[in-house]
Amino acid sequence: MNYLPKKLNATAIIAVFAYQLVFPQFSYASVLDNFISQDSILAIVNSPQAIIFDASSVELSTKLPVSTLRKAHRKVQVSVTAYSSTPDQTDSTPFTTANGSQVRDGIVATNFLPFGTKVRIPELFGDKVFSVEDRMNARYYYKIDVWLPTYEAAKNFGIRYVEVEVF
Numbered sequence: 001m002n003y004l005p006k007k008l009n010a011t012a013i014i015a016v017f018a019y020q021l022v023f024p025q026f027s028y029a030s031v032l033d034n035f036i037s038q039d040s041i042l043a044i045v046n047s048p049q050a051i052i053f054d055a056s057s058v059e060l061s062t063k064l065p066v067s068t069l070r071k072a073h074r075k076v077q078v079s080v081t082a083y084s085s086t087p088d089q090t091d092s093t094p095f096t097t098a099n100g101s102q103v104r105d106g107i108v109a110t111n112f113l114p115f116g117t118k119v120r121i122p123e124l125f126g127d128k129v130f131s132v133e134d135r136m137n138a139r140y141y142y143k144i145d146v147w148l149p150t151y152e153a154a155k156n157f158g159i160r161y162v163e164v165e166v167f
Contacts, residue, residue, distance in 0.1 A: 072120070072165035080121060080164070082148045082157035083109065089154070098135040109134035109145040118167040119144070124160065129167075 085094040085103050095103050099115045108119060108130040117132040121144075136145055144164060148154045 072167055074166050075163050076166060077161065078142055078144055078164055080124065080144045080146060080160050080162055082146045082154040084148050084151045084154040086151055089151075097133040099133050101133050103134075103147050105147070105149070106130050107133050107147040109136045109147070110143065111136055111138065111141050113166065120165040120167070121146075121162060122165065123162045 083089045087094050097103060097107060098109070101107075106128070110132055113119070113132045115132055119130050119132065120127065121130070130146065134145070134147070136143065146157070148157065
């Protein structure tokens with residue numbers, strides 16, 4: 001939802017910045033800094049007429065933090081297999097996971113962890129992080145199934161007993 005009006009005039013912008021100078025403990029101007037670049041601010045201040053502001057054309061100046069490798073909460077030894085999106089390996093909707101998302105790289109199926117749990121299988125995939133978004137047949141409890149795009153890749157993966165890091 002965009003909270004900025006479609007038209008901003010130079011007087012309103014200058015008033016916000018003047019307020020920031022007088023009352024620095026209140027950070028209203030920093031909110032505008034996230035939506036308006038410095039060049040746009042100079043254009044507003046130097047222009048006596050009202051301007052039309054299109055938020056979709058302005059890049060945000062804030063950046064998301066970069067995630068670092070986290071330490072695993074626990075490590076478990078489980079058998080890891082692979083599956084692909086074929087009806088004989090899944091159900092009648094092979095491209096939809098048990099939690100309703102579409103299959104993609106980085107999905108695993110397991111019954112012993114809740115949906116959304118992040119796991120890493122360092123011995124097989126290095127630092128790649130997988131998300132639990134699918135389930136297996138109820139008879140397979142303590143096992144992880146990695147989604148692969150082709151039936152041949154899943155079949156060639158085989159069964160491997162490795163350590164899995166759970167986050």
